[in-house]
Amino acid sequence: MAFLLWILAVILVIAGIVSLVRGSILWGIVLIIVGLAVGPGGYSIFK
Known part of the structure; x- marks a missing residue:
């Protein structure tokens, strides 16, 4: 499960970075x- 969340x-x-590059900052x-927030490393809402 942790691997799928990662x-x-x-x-x-990556999608967020691509959006930033394309000009959609928000x-x-x-x-x-x-x-x-979803990822298992750092802060996670599933911990």
Whole structure:
């Protein structure tokens, strides 16, 4: 389960970075924050 959460977090953070590069700053920040909240490392809402 932790591996799946880690994969999901990586995908969300990468999507957030891509959104930032494309100019969608708010959506990029939201995706990065959600990715950090879901991921098992650091802060996680599932701990």
